[in-house]
Amino acid sequence: MENSGQGRSGGGGAGTQDEPGDRRPKRPREGGGILMGRPFGVPVYVAPSWFLVAALITWVFGGQLDRVLPELGGVRYLVSLFFAVAFYASVLVHELAHTVAALRFKLPVRRIQLQFFGGVSEIEKESETPGREFVLAFVGPLLSLVLAGLFYLGMRAVEPGTVPGVLLAGLMISNLLVAIFNLLPGLPLDGGRMLRAVVWKISGNPMTGTVAAAWIGRALAVAVLIGLPLLTRAAGGSEDLGGVDSLTDALLAAILAAIIWTGAGNSLRMARLRERLPGLRARTLTRRAVPVEPATPLSEALRRAGEAGARALVVVDPHGTPTALVREAAIIGVPEHRRPWVAVSALAQDLKDGMRVSAELTGEELLDTLRATPATEYLVVEEGGEVYGVLSTSDVERAFVAAMARTPSPGRPPS
Numbered sequence: 009m010e011n012s013g014q015g016r017s018g019g020g021g022a023g024t025q026d027e028p029g030d031r032r033p034k035r036p037r038e039g040g041g042i043l044m045g046r047p048f049g050v051p052v053y054v055a056p057s058w059f060l061v062a063a064l065i066t067w068v069f070g071g072q073l074d075r076v077l078p079e080l081g082g083v084r085y086l087v088s089l090f091f092a093v094a095f096y097a098s099v100l101v102h103e104l105a106h107t108v109a110a111l112r113f114k115l116p117v118r119r120i121q122l123q124f125f126g127g128v129s130e131i132e133k134e135s136e137t138p139g140r141e142f143v144l145a146f147v148g149p150l151l152s153l154v155l156a157g158l159f160y161l162g163m164r165a166v167e168p169g170t171v172p173g174v175l176l177a178g179l180m181i182s183n184l185l186v187a188i189f190n191l192l193p194g195l196p197l198d199g200g201r202m203l204r205a206v207v208w209k210i211s212g213n214p215m216t217g218t219v220a221a222a223w224i225g226r227a228l229a230v231a232v233l234i235g236l237p238l239l240t241r242a243a244g245g246s247e248d249l250g251g252v253d254s255l256t257d258a259l260l261a262a263i264l265a266a267i268i269w270t271g272a273g274n275s276l277r278m279a280r281l282r283e284r285l286p287g288l289r290a291r292t293l294t295r296r297a298v299p300v301e302p303a304t305p306l307s308e309a310l311r312r313a314g315e316a317g318a319r320a321l322v323v324v325d326p327h328g329t330p331t332a333l334v335r336e337a338a339i340i341g342v343p344e345h346r347r348p349w350v351a352v353s354a355l356a357q358d359l360k361d362g363m364r365v366s367a368e369l370t371g372e373e374l375l376d377t378l379r380a381t382p383a384t385e386y387l388v389v390e391e392g393g394e395v396y397g398v399l400s401t402s403d404v405e406r407a408f409v410a411a412m413a414r415t416p417s418p419g420r421p422p423s
Contacts, residue, residue: 041121050107050117052100057124065092069178076174091175095182096122098155102186103127105151109144125267126186133372134282138209138217145201152187156180194225196271218279225272233265284411285371293407294367294388294397295319299328302353306342309334309352320398322387323356332356333363333385333398357383364389367396378404 041053069088073080080087103120106129110117118130135141159180166172190198200221207217237257297320300309309321321334338355362381367388369377378386378401386399 052120055123061124062092099127102148102152103129105147109147138205142205145198149187149190152183156183194228195221195275222272222276229265229269236261290369291367293403294399297322297398299324306350307347332358
């Protein structure tokens with residue numbers, strides 16, 4: 009799957025959008041499992057849920073090996089475990105294809121995570137053009153198809169009915185299924201991102217493409233819920249609807265359908281939120297500020313700010329150059345009777361690289377800039393370098409939450 013824009017792209021399973029509990033525009037947490045390495049500088053994590061699915065694959069594939077190669081005995085489970093690891097290595101190749109394409113298009117990738125239903129590549133920005141969106145989504149299934157072809161050639165080169173032959177056949181089929189599943193034309197799958205790109209290209213509106221692909225994704229979720237158990241039964245996977253196999257098929261279908269339905273809904277919601285993000289403007293959210301010298305008592309600085317109708321204090325050197333910002337939280341923490349004896353320099357945070365932001369920043373560009381350098385206040389400057397004021401993250405957070413509150417839930421028409 010492919011789901012970029014501070015979201016996720018998954019191969020072999022469906023991903024979901026991140027929804028931080030406080031919904032602040034801050035840098036996302038790292039982690040999410042055991043760190044396995046950093047190919048292309050992107051951390052790869054194995055989630056705890058992977059061990060559960062690895063055990064499940066080992067058990068199921070071991071049962072199949074017992075029917076094909078009964079002479080293996082208990083060794084079949086070691087062979088099955090090798091298959092589980094090799095299959096997820098193939099999923100990692102699928103995700104690395106997304107990652108390399110994203111980095112080629114200068115889109116930051118937060119991490120890759122291998123989990124219960126495949127893997128996810130967390131790409132932090134949207135593609136700028138429908139063509140790039142299509143390529144970014146297509147490369148994952150394409151690599152899975154290439155792997156399926158390579159495993160097929162390997163299977164033809166070894167003796168049938170042997171352990172290598174069975175392993176290569178299983179890897180060929182599994183990669184083929186991963187490619188086919190991810191090419192289904194509905195969000196949040198890779199095929200849904202490709203459909204979104206096509207509709208975006210035709211309509212000229214990415215939101216139109218998202219809506220079309222998300223609703224088809226919901227239809228796919230219903231089709232998976234109803235059709236997967238019937239399909240496996242018709243293929244001989246479950247002869248008795250009341251048996252354990254039938255219950256397993258139904259549970260698997262329900263889980264897959266829920267993931268696809270939720271992912272499609274989240275895609276709709278995030279797209280509608282992005283439509284409102286341009287309303288976040290650094291210029292309109294910036295507080296007016298007054299310059300003060302480092303030794304200025306806090307009470308005097310606040311008096312000057314009150315007279316000027318300002319809500320922020322900027323510490324300047326003798327030449328008038330800003331050097332620090334007085335933190336609002338620190339001001340609140342000083343009792344009023346102590347303020348004449350406290351210099352503003354004791355409450356200030358030195359200006360660092362990244363704490364000067366342009367007054368012209370809007371929407372996702374503004375949020376990305378603030379994420380890059382976490383702070384409580386930022387100095388807002390004009391294009392010529394003149395000080396415009398101070399931007400508080402608390403003001404940005406309130407505006408962001410207000411935008412989310414105005415964003416309709418998936419399935420509800422926008423207001």
